Amino acid sequence: MVEHIAQPPAAPAEAGAVLTLVEAVRAALWEEMARDPRVIVLGQDVGRKGGVFKATQGLLAEYGPWRVLDTPISEAAIAGAAIGAAMMGLRPVAEFQFADYIHPAYDQIVNHAATIRWRSVGGWGVPVVFRAPFGAGVRGGVYHSQSVEALYCHIPGLKVVVPATPRDAKGLLKSAIRDDDPVLFFEHKWSYRRYREPVGGPDELIPIGQARLDRPGRDLSIITYGVGVHHARQAADALAAEGLLVEILDLRTLAPLDHEAIARTVRKTSKVLILHEANKTMGIGAEIAAFIAEELFLDLDGPIVRVAAADCHLPYNAAEEDAIIPNPDRVYQAALRLARF
Amino acid sequence: MASEEQSRASSPTTELVVESASEATPLDEGALLLRIYRLAVLTRAVDERLWIFSRQGLAGFVLTPRGHEVAQIASALTLRVGHDSAWPYYRDMAVGLTLGVTPYELFLGALGRADDPHSGGRQLSMHLSSPRLRIATVSSEIAAHLPQAVGAAYAARVLGQDSVAVCWFGDGATSEGVTHEAMNLAGIHRLPVVFICENNGLAISVPLALQMPIASVAARAAAYGMPGTSVDGTDALAVYRACQAAMARARRGEGPSLVELRVPRITPHSSQDDDSYRSEAERAAAAAADPLPRLRRELLARGGWSEEADERLVAETRAAVAAAADRALAQPPPPPERARRWLFAGDPPHPYLAQLERAGRAEGDRHG
Numbered sequence: 014m015v016e017h018i019a020q021p022p023a024a025p026a027e028a029g030a031v032l033t034l035v036e037a038v039r040a041a042l043w044e045e046m047a048r049d050p051r052v053i054v055l056g057q058d059v060g061r062k063g064g065v066f067k068a069t070q071g072l073l074a075e076y077g078p079w080r081v082l083d084t085p086i087s088e089a090a091i092a093g094a095a096i097g098a099a100m101m102g103l104r105p106v107a108e109f110q111f112a113d114y115i116h117p118a119y120d121q122i123v124n125h126a127a128t129i130r131w132r133s134v135g136g137w138g139v140p141v142v143f144r145a146p147f148g149a150g151v152r153g154g155v156y157h158s159q160s161v162e163a164l165y166c167h168i169p170g171l172k173v174v175v176p177a178t179p180r181d182a183k184g185l186l187k188s189a190i191r192d193d194d195p196v197l198f199f200e201h202k203w204s205y206r207r208y209r210e211p212v213g214g215p216d217e218l219i220p221i222g223q224a225r226l227d228r229p230g231r232d233l234s235i236i237t238y239g240v241g242v243h244h245a246r247q248a249a250d251a252l253a254a255e256g257l258l259v260e261i262l263d264l265r266t267l268a269p270l271d272h273e274a275i276a277r278t279v280r281k282t283s284k285v286l287i288l289h290e291a292n293k294t295m296g297i298g299a300e301i302a303a304f305i306a307e308e309l310f311l312d313l314d315g316p317i318v319r320v321a322a323a324d325c326h327l328p329y330n331a332a333e334e335d336a337i338i339p340n341p342d343r344v345y346q347a348a349l350r351l352a353r354f
Numbered sequence: 355m356a357s358e359e360q361s362r363a364s365s366p367t368t369e370l371v372v373e374s375a376s377e378a379t380p381l382d383e384g385a386l387l388l389r390i391y392r393l394a395v396l397t398r399a400v401d402e403r404l405w406i407f408s409r410q411g412l413a414g415f416v417l418t419p420r421g422h423e424v425a426q427i428a429s430a431l432t433l434r435v436g437h438d439s440a441w442p443y444y445r446d447m448a449v450g451l452t453l454g455v456t457p458y459e460l461f462l463g464a465l466g467r468a469d470d471p472h473s474g475g476r477q478l479s480m481h482l483s484s485p486r487l488r489i490a491t492v493s494s495e496i497a498a499h500l501p502q503a504v505g506a507a508y509a510a511r512v513l514g515q516d517s518v519a520v521c522w523f524g525d526g527a528t529s530e531g532v533t534h535e536a537m538n539l540a541g542i543h544r545l546p547v548v549f550i551c552e553n554n555g556l557a558i559s560v561p562l563a564l565q566m567p568i569a570s571v572a573a574r575a576a577a578y579g580m581p582g583t584s585v586d587g588t589d590a591l592a593v594y595r596a597c598q599a600a601m602a603r604a605r606r607g608e609g610p611s612l613v614e615l616r617v618p619r620i621t622p623h624s625s626q627d628d629d630s631y632r633s634e635a636e637r638a639a640a641a642a643a644d645p646l647p648r649l650r651r652e653l654l655a656r657g658g659w660s661e662e663a664d665e666r667l668v669a670e671t672r673a674a675v676a677a678a679a680d681r682a683l684a685q686p687p688p689p690p691e692r693a694r695r696w697l698f699a700g701d702p703p704h705p706y707l708a709q710l711e712r713a714g715r716a717e718g719d720r721h722g
Contacts, residue, residue: 090501094508098509099509103508136491
């Protein structure tokens with residue numbers, strides 16, 4: 014099952030501190046709460062326990078029970094209260110324990126957070142961050158493994174952010190908290206503690222809506238996000254042995270998409286593989302493929318390829334889960350075929 | 355409908371909270387009743403005009419509070435406008451008029467005009483919104499605003515403000531799961547929220563007996579550690595006192611309350627409803643419970659109000675409402691190229707809303 018590893022409380026991170034992704038999330042929360050008394054954190058187990066993944070550990074002791082609220086198991090009320098508090102001047106960060114359990118709050122996010130500014134002709138705004146760990150590969154079964162990001166990319170009025178690296182997680186979460194509109198912030202739990210890297214200091218904001226060129230290349234582009242970036246890196250290393258230079262574009266933000274960055278990489282390599290762990294049908298990849306087909310048709314030198322989950326729920330047992338979700342080898346095989354097209 | 359006695363008997367903690375004598379402000383009942391009555395006459399005049407617009411095909415969707423007026427006005431009068439936050443639902447036209455929304459603004463909304471300061475003609479009629487008056491934007495969705503009101507009360511606590519969040523909803527809303535979640539959260543933290551249920555006994559067509567297994571909405575308050583009270587929503591003074599008590603309790607930091615106001619629904623649910631599920635007798639009973647004639651009789655009986663004054667008030671109000679309607683009719687619809695504006699922060703302000711907000715601030719400065 015999912016790892017619940019106890020960690021020492023985080024102090025504010027200094028620039029250059031080497032952190033895991035979950036530590037980077039905690040550092041971002043810590044710094045933003047220190048900077049702005051309007052920032053509050055609410056959700057199940059975020060206080061006394063410090064979050065089931067320890068993303069909020071230490072915040073209760075530092076900022077007190079009114080700014081770090083342990084809620085009942087009431088996802089719709091967590092989202093709804095965050096929305097109402099935001100309308101009255103706070104900057105709430107609502108945590109859902111797993112993205113799988115954000116569904117009871119879907120109504121509040123989609124029918125309200127997303128619509129309130131538009132339906133009040135700009136009269137009211139909803140500066141809320143809805144955070145949730147998501148993603149598979151941790152043998153969590155159908156209720157601790159889902160990738161739900163595409164559901165929110167379909168809704169006008171929402172921003173959707175999925176950091177792949179600790180540095181991006183910190184800088185993007187700080188931007189999300191300072192954003193005047195609702196942001197869905199999905200953190201891939203498989204990559205919570207697998208990678209460390211130096212993160213930025215308290216003033217490093219990574220802008221929402223900008224993709225990051227993770228690795229420059231020549232022969233084909235892998236457009237991906239979240240855990241896909243790590244799979245793509247492994248596949249690209251293996252492809253380098255075949256003499257292929259793979260470009261990796263980490264989208265970082267799924268709504269709004271960075272169309273310019275997508276266009277740049279397509280024009281450069283002319284071959285595109287889109288990778289995500291979420292289900293293939295009606296997914297992010299379908300949207301990116303449609304954009305490329307509509308706007309960049311003449312820049313292509315091969316079919317657009319998607320590597321994604323096999324349109325299935327996610328099982329607890331490893332054999333079936335591994336059969337469903339992408340892995341570096343599957344990315345490698347698909348990329349090799351595309352390169353040779 | 356439940357009697358007050360029934361609702362009190364359902365649980366020892368479900369009882370009417372009476373404001374302590376030291377906190378009670380002397381109430382000029384006659385002046386209060388007249389104020390409520392003037393607003394009720396205004397509401398009725400707008401209401402009647404909206405149904406005409408509906409039949410003329412000028413307003414695509416009309417939904418009015420006929421029968422709920424006194425409950426809405428008397429409860430809304432207990433707010434400090436612009437300080438306490440108001441979380442009405444779509445039948446709360448009279449809440450809006452009481453807090454300072456004008457008939458002209460309501461008509462702009464019902465007619466889908468560009469200047470509609472609530473939604474720029476984007477939402478169905480009566481979906482109020484006013485940052486200046488602290489009226490949250492109303493949605494069409496039942497009960498979704500309850501947890502939002504609780505969040506507003508939570509924000510007041512965090513920010514150290516003594517603002518109360520007042521949330522109106524119908525009996526139908528009490529069957530939504532989120533109502534339980536919201537009241538539970540408010541009860542746990544003793545948040546300054548007043549939940550006001552306008553119980554007209556019908557969720558469109560579904561009668562109370564098919565909505566809940568108990569007789570009183572107020573009885574549910576016990577489950578959330580808050581007082582619940584059920585009053586006749588056509589009795590202006592009873593409504594005012596019950597809501598005042600709940601507001602005072604919230605301001606004292608003692609937590610939320612649930613006030614059930616029993617009201618008739620005199621019209622169909624909306625212009626899209628034919629009311630065919632009610633018998634003639636049921637519809638007649640609702641019409642007979644109209645709070646306006648009752649309030650008029652009470653004012654006349656108390657003295658200080660005359661038939662002549664009443665006729666003058668009704669005629670003047672109708673004329674003013676007709677002028678507001680004509681003015682709204684002359685306004686243009688929104689420019690189509692504006693459709694995607696205000697999806698995100700950073701767009702230029704809505705011109706008429708910005709004008710109202712500026713005027714409101716200037717007025718606040720004069721008073722403040």
